[in-house]
Amino acid sequence: MKANFYLSFGTNIATLLLASLIFVNCVIAYGAAETTFHFTEQTRQAGIRFKHTNGASKEKYLPETMGSGGIFFDYNNDGHLDIYLVNGGTISSTRQSPYRDPKHVNILYHNKGDGTFIDATAEARLAQNSGYGMGCLSADYDNDGDADLYLTNFGRNQLYRNNGDGTFTDATSEAGVGDGSWSVSATFGDYNLDGHLDLYVANYLDYQIGTAHSCFLHGVHIYCGPHEYLGARDTLYRNNGDGTFTDVTARAGLQNTGKGLGTLFIDYNNDGYPDIFVANDAVPDFLYRNNRDGTFTDIAVTAGVAYNSEGRATASMGIANGDYDNDGRVDIFVTNFSLEINSLFHNDGDGFYTMTTFETGLADPSFSQLGFGTQFLDADNDGTLELFVANGHVWDNVSEITPSLSYKQRCQIFGRTDTGKFRDISDAAGSFFKRSIVARGVAIGDYNNDGATDILVTACAESPILLRNDSRVTPKKNSWVKIQLVGTESNRDGIGAKVWLHTNRTTQFREVTCGGSYASDSDHNLSFGIGTQETVQSIKVQWLSGHLQTIDFSKTESPINEVIHITEDRLN
DSSP states (O other): OOTTHHHHOOOOHHHHHHHHHHHHHHHHHHTOOEEEOOEEEOTTTTTOOOOOOOOOOTTOOGGGGTOOOEEEEOTTOSSSOEEEEOOOOBOOTTSSSOBOOGGGOOEEEEEOSSSOEEEOTTTTTOOOOOSEEEEEEEEOTTOSSSOEEEEEEESOOEEEEEOSSSOEEEOHHHHTOOOOSBEEEEEEEOTTOSSSOEEEEEEOBOOOGGGOOOEEETTEEEOOOGGGSOBEEOEEEEEOSSSOEEEOTTTTTOOOEEOEEEEEEEOTTOSSSOEEEEEEBSSOOEEEEEOSSSOEEEOHHHHTOSSOTTSOOOBOOOEEEEOTTOSSSOEEEEOOOTTSOOEEEEEOSSSOEEEOTTTTTOHHHHTTOOEEEEEEEOTTSSSSOEEEEEEOOSOTTHHHHOTTOOSSBOOEEEEEOTTSOEEEOGGGSOGGGGSOBOEEEEEEEOTTOSSSOEEEEEETTSOOEEEEEOOEEESSOOEEEEEEEEOSSSOTTOTTOEEEEEESSOEEEEEOOOOOBTTOBOOOSEEEEEETTOOEEEEEEEOTTSOEEEEEOTTSOOOOSEEEEEEOOOOO
C-alpha cells in the first residue's frame, strides 16, 4: 500500500459445414469435456450470521482497513470442515489498547454435516479474544491429534490449545508465543526437522495509536500507507516439543526488518528443508533459504522474487502456492496494490524464479485491482489449477482521488486455456463475481464433502461469503481423490510433506503448507482432480523425516472419489 503511488505513475456454407463435422468428430474421438464453472453463495443458507467490525473512525487508524481472516479446519475431528472467523474491534486514542466489544468477538462455526453451521464459540470456550483481530491459522502444534488455533492481532497474539473434547484452552503464556507486535499473518512449519511444528509470525508496522498521524493525498484524508511508518521485525518461534516455544529469530539470522502481510513455509529448492517466503508491503519481499543448520539466508534478490519484473518492490499482500503448469515444482503467486499488477513467479527448478504474469495473461486483469487473499484450486477436478483472487481497496474514498478505482471491488477466478495461459472466467462463475465487496482473506476446502473445493472469503466491515462449488463438467463429471496425511516421525499434520499422485495419464504434485493467502488458512488435506477417464496408479509421499513412502494401486482397485488416509511408516 503506497499512499503516494499515484504521484509516480465471405466463408461459404459448405466450408463451415465441413469444419463443423471435423470439430464434432474431434470432440467424439477425444472425449472432450466442457466445464461450467459455478459457485453459489451459501452464507445465509448455511447459518453464518457473522459481520466483521472494523471500528472505522474519522481518525482513520490504519488497522481499521486491513482485516481480517478466516479458516477452514476440522476442530472436533468429525470429518466435516468447520469455520473460524476473526473480528476487529474499536480503536481510540483515549485507550491504551484496542477495544473489543463482547458482542463483536471472533466466531467458531461448527459444521453440522448437512450444509449448515451453528455458532459454537461459547461452547468451545473461545469467547475471550484479546487485541484487535487480524488473522488466524490452525495446526496440531503439540502432535496430540487435534487442531489447535493461533490468532494474530493488533496487540498480543493468542494460541489456543485444543483439548480434544470440543473445547480450547488459552495456552499463549505457557507456550510463550504472545508476540506483541502488529501481526497479520503466520505460518507453521518444521524448519529443523525435529517432528515439531515451529511458528513464523509476519509483523507489519511499528504503529502506535498514540503517535499515529493523519495522511492526505490531493487534499483527501486517506488511510496512511506503509511508507509513513517503520517496519516491524518478524518472529521465528522454535517448538521445544513440550508445549513451549523459544524465540530464535536472532539466532536464526532473521535480522531483516520488513513490513510483512503474508508468509508461508515452503521448500522452494526441494532440498527437504522448509524455507520461508514473506510478502512485504512496499519493501522487497523475503525468501529465506534454510541453511540446514538452524539459520536462514535471505536470497530473494538472487532468486528473483524480491521485486517485480521491473525491479520494483511491490505492495505485496497475499500468497498462493501451487504447481500451476504441472512441472513438478511449486510456483508462487503474490497479490499487490492497485495500479501494480500481481506477481506470478514460476519456479524454474534451479533455485531461481521467473515472473510470468504477462506471459500467462494475468497482468491486465489485475492492474486496477487491489488483491489480498488468494489461493490455487482445482475447481473442476480436471487436474489443472485455477486461481482465485480476493480484491478490495484500502482507501474507502479512493474514487475521490482516482475515479477509475473503487473501494469495493469484484473478486476474480482464472481458469487455464489450452495454450497454458490464464483467462478470467469470473463473469460466468456465479452471481457473487458480479458483486463488489471489500474482500480480504481467502480459505479453501470442501465443507460439504462432495469432492468439489469450496471457497470462504472474508471482508472488511462486511459479512463473509461462503461459496459452494457447483461447477459441472459435461458430458461426465470429473473425479477426485483427497489425501489426509498423518505423520509419526514427522509432525502429525504432515505439514511440509510432498505428495505425487500418478494416474495413467499425468503426475500431479502438491506440498502440504499452513497459512499463506492473507491472514487466513485452508484445509491441509490435499485434493487432486483426476478428470473423467483416469485411474490412480500410485501415490508417493516424501515426509519431512526423509522417508519416501509409496502406495501402489496397480494390483488393487484404484481409489476414485475417496478420501485416502496415509499414515507415515515408522523408520527402522
